[in-house]
Amino acid sequence: MPTSSGNAGPAAQGLEVADVVAGYGGAPVLKGLSLTVSPGQVVAVVGPNGAGKSTLMRAITGTVRISSGIVTIGGVDITKWSSERRSRHGLGYVPQSRDVFDSLTVQENLSMGGYMLPKREVDDRITNVFSLFPSLLPLRTRVASKLSGGERKLLGIGRALVATPTVLLLDEPTASLSPELSKVILTEHVRRLADTGVAVLLVEQKALQALEVSDWAHVLVGGETRISGPSGEVLARRDIREVFLGAAALAIEASTAEDGKRS
Numbered sequence: 001m002p003t004s005s006g007n008a009g010p011a012a013q014g015l016e017v018a019d020v021v022a023g024y025g026g027a028p029v030l031k032g033l034s035l036t037v038s039p040g041q042v043v044a045v046v047g048p049n050g051a052g053k054s055t056l057m058r059a060i061t062g063t064v065r066i067s068s069g070i071v072t073i074g075g076v077d078i079t080k081w082s083s084e085r086r087s088r089h090g091l092g093y094v095p096q097s098r099d100v101f102d103s104l105t106v107q108e109n110l111s112m113g114g115y116m117l118p119k120r121e122v123d124d125r126i127t128n129v130f131s132l133f134p135s136l137l138p139l140r141t142r143v144a145s146k147l148s149g150g151e152r153k154l155l156g157i158g159r160a161l162v163a164t165p166t167v168l169l170l171d172e173p174t175a176s177l178s179p180e181l182s183k184v185i186l187t188e189h190v191r192r193l194a195d196t197g198v199a200v201l202l203v204e205q206k207a208l209q210a211l212e213v214s215d216w217a218h219v220l221v222g223g224e225t226r227i228s229g230p231s232g233e234v235l236a237r238r239d240i241r242e243v244f245l246g247a248a249a250l251a252i253e254a255s256t257a258e259d260g261k262r263s
């Protein structure tokens with residue numbers, strides 16, 4: 001259920017993105033994007049391949065230049081901060097791929113997530129990750145390259161959680177997973193994580209599944225928000241399929257089919 005409005009002015013807590021224009025030096029990819037994510041909320045950004053979803057993640061983490069607009073976390077303007085400073089301020093990020101170290105064990109990957117913290121504290125936080133994702137516990141000595149796709153994604157999320165972020169960005173966490181596993185990751189793990197008070201921004205091509213798990217949704221097309229609202233309302237809109245015509249319609253269909261190829 002929606003817990004608050006997604007676009008209702010400055011968020012004292014959580015994440016706010018306001019009128020952000022960003023890109024790679026040529027024409028802007030994001031053309032004035034706004035959203036907020038409050039603690040405990042899952043906000044979904046869905047849209048077709050090339051819509052600018054990953055660019056949005058990179059603009060928030062600080063690896064893509066923002067030419068206008070602001071990003072705040074906990075009411076603090078972080079727009080001009082380095083990525084490292086953003087992460088120390090509570091911003092966690094799980095990229096679509098390369099989110100774990102293949103040659104390290106589960107335990108070692110989790111430890112890397114807290115490399116900047118005292119060991120004692122890291123151990124406590126790893127214990128918390130195992131209580132949130134108990135299926136990782138028996139795998140602690142397994143090398144990441146030997147994990148299944150779902151286990152690997154949980155490890156990627158767990159690794160980000162060791163830094164105890166207040167805001168967590170997930171870029172297509174279900175990209176290489178079966179529909180069944182995608183559902184488990186989104187409706188169980190991502191939801192449970194938000195219920196601990198983390199503000200979760202979830203980017204997905206699997207639009208239907210993302211709308212089902214989220215409180216608020218933005219449909220991104222061509223770097224602009226086409227529709228936004230409580231996810232239940234967005235799901236129920238009669239024009240959603242029209243908005244998703246073309247490549248995006250395929251993304252909706254793909255959310256119910258076996259995985260497609262993704263960029």
Ligand SMILES: Nc1ncnc2c1ncn2[C@@H]1O[C@H](COP(=O)(O)OP(=O)(O)O)[C@@H](O)[C@H]1O
Nearest residue numbers: 024029047048049050051052053054055056263
């Ligand atoms: N590193 C890059 N350099 C230049 N253009 C890029 C780069 N990455 C993505 N783009 C362009 O930005 C647009 C949005 O891409 P992206 O944010 O990856 O979309 P999505 O994640 O929604 O699939 C696309 O037109 C893509 O070609």
Ligand SMILES: [Mg+2]
Nearest residue numbers: 053054055263
């Ligand atoms: Mg992407």
